[in-house]
Amino acid sequence: MSKTQLPGIIKKAKDKLQANWVQQQFDAVGMRRDLIKTDELTKQSGDFLNQFLAGVESGNMVDIKSPAWAPALEFLNTISRQRERMGFSPSETAQFVFSLKEPLFAQLRTDLKGSPDELIEEMNSATALLDKLGLYVTEVFQSAREDVIKRQQEEMLELSTPVVKMWDGIVALPLIGTLDSARTSVVMESLLQRIVETGSEIAIIDITGVPTVDTLVAQHLLKTVAAARLMGADCIISGIRPQIAQTMVHLAIDLSAVTTKASLAEALKVALQRTGHRVVRDVDVK
Amino acid sequence: MPTLKSEVLPVVSENDIVYVRQAVRKWAIEIKCSLVDQTKVVTAASELARNLLIYGGGGEVTLVHLQEGIRNGLRVIFADQGPGIPDIEQALKDGFTSGKGMGLGLGGAKRLVNEFDIESEVNKGTRITITKWR
Amino acid sequence: MQDRIPILHMGSCLLVTIQVDMHDRLALQLQDDLTERISSTGAKGVLIDISSLEMVDSFIGRVLGNISSMARVLDAKTVVVGMQPAVAITLVELGLSLVGVSTALNVEKGMKLLANA
Structure with a gap:
């Protein structure tokens, strides 16, 4: 492949390219004028054009992971994350890169009018390059979203695990809702x-609010009981509803090593007894 | 999958098992593993490093920091030129032991990590790779 | 690395606090030293504090189990105290439940357990 003429062409017509490109972006269907101001977009476009130019000047038109392209990627990374936060959609964000094609190709067409072979070659390599950069933007956008989702998941897990102190030396964990593996281990x-x-x-695990207990969840419960024992604490599982008792037996889950009670009240009574307390009613004493 | 960095530690004596544990702990903290995950991967590494010494006659432990998308991972490779394992499936079963252990080494270590891979050839050596993702 | 884990004598009990990342020989040394001391002092209880241990693998787990069994033969009760949650979760996952070993949350509760024995 002959040496690319892109750097020269871009450098010569940079101001015009930038103006056309900004115009192009504003004219595009779905441009979020509500989210971004003209001068900001103009600045972003100018900055990226400079970095794009630096990239093509390196002569590396294939590998955008090479050091010469690092500043451009860095810039796109920032833009992509910023737009994700501002509420742009993935395609609206990627449009930033893809919309450069039209003004750039128009410029190529003017400058390389006399040599169709060169024109095609330059257009091919520019397309491939911009496609890669555009995909990179989408990728970053996606991973920014994933970060948000992950953070929210973690926050939710923490919110859903209240361990309450019932008495001196007795804590209880009232489990509510479906238990999946990740949630169970955090809890x-x-x-x-x-x-x-x-x-x-003594720790009471109350599963009154758990709709179903499958083998995996039961295993987690048993592992917790075993781990608590290694630390020197006893667990009582309470609130096992009739259907759950039936499923457990059908699944051949062995709970014989664990103290189980039908209700939280029963469990608390046992826990108090074991810690040396006695609960009496005044009327009964008299 | 990009590899960010790696480190090789020799295991020829009992003290090296302690060094492996400490190195794995340090790396697990670096990729921000939770305390439970740190403890799991350190324990798995301790089991496998001891196997390496006792059954493999010593060898090398390689630590690798992996990155896949937004995931960070710690990979630890245990390689020896020992007698190898004739029956891997049997060796992975709980309770199986050919030496003085409790027979929890391989199967137990497998349960402590996300990925577990074992290659072994009789009289050539064994190579066990474990990976913990954050 | 050749040093030993100190064993304290309190009343009729022996108290051991493991604070270092033990290599295997050190763990076996502790096992020897403890059985020796139980027999020479006629101690009735052994308390092993592992609250600063960041990891217990099958080897250390086995040593703890052995100490407990050997002490029982010598008519002493063993309590392992202060195991960290992360260590306990890992041990359970590993498949080790230390059957026959008594446990307590901290030294104080462990002492109470030994006193009542």
Whole structure:
């Protein structure tokens, strides 16, 4: 492949290219004029054009992961994340790069009018390059979204794990909602952590609010009981509804090593007894 | 999958098992593993480093920091030129032991990590690769 | 690395606090030293504090189990105290439940357990 003429062409017509490109972006269907101002877009376009020029000047038209393209990628990374936060859609964000094609090709057509072979070659390599950069923008956009989702998931998990102190030396974990593997392990970790912090010898895991218990969840429960025992604390599982008791037996889940109680009240009673307390009613004493 | 950095540690004595544990702990903290995940991967590494020493006659442990998209991972490779494992499936079963262990080494280590891969050839050596993703 | 883990004598109990990342020989040394001391002092209880241990693998787990069994033969009760949650979760996942080893949340509760035995 002969040496690309793109740098020269871009450098010569940079101002015109930039103006056309900005115009192009504003004219495009779905341009979010509500989200971005003219001068900001003009500045972003100018900056990227400079970095794009630096990239093509390196002569590397294939590998955008090469060092020469690092500043351009860095810039696109910032733009992409920024637009994600501002509420642009992925395609609206990628449009920033793709819309450069039209003004750039128009310029190529003018400058290389006499040599159709060269024109085609330059257009091909420019297309390939801009496609790669455009895809990069989409990728960054996607990963910015994934970061947000991940953070929210983690926050949600933390919110859904209240370990409450019932009495001196007794903590309880009222589980509510469906338990999947990830949630169960987070919940169990925070229970064990609270056992250490409060120095509680007894932990009650109440599953009244859990609609179903499958083999995996049961295993997690049993593992938690085993881990608590290694730390020196006992677990009581309470709130096992009749249907869940049936499923557990059908699934051959062995709970014989664990104290189970039908209700949280029953569990608390046992826990108080074990920690040396007695609950009496005044009227009964008299 | 891009590899960010790697480090090789020799395992020829019992003290090296401790060094492997410390190095794995340090790297797991670097990729921001949770405390439980750190402990799991360190424990798995301890088991496998001991196997390397006792059954493989010593060898090399390689730590690799991986990145795949937004995921960071820690890969640890245990390679020896020992007698190899004739029956891998059996070796992975809990309770199986050919030496003085409790027979929890391989199967147990496998449960502590996200990916576990084992290649072994009799009289040539064994290569075990574990990966913990953050 | 050749140093030993100190064993404290308190009343009729022996107290061990493991604070270093033990290599295997050190763990076996502790096992020897402890059985030796139980027999020479006639101690009735052994308390092993592992709250600063960041990891227990099958080897250390086995040593803890052995100490407990050997002490029982010598008529002493063993309590392992202060295991960290992350360590406990990992041990369970590893498949080790330390059957026969008594546990307590901290030294104080462990002492109470030994006193009541």
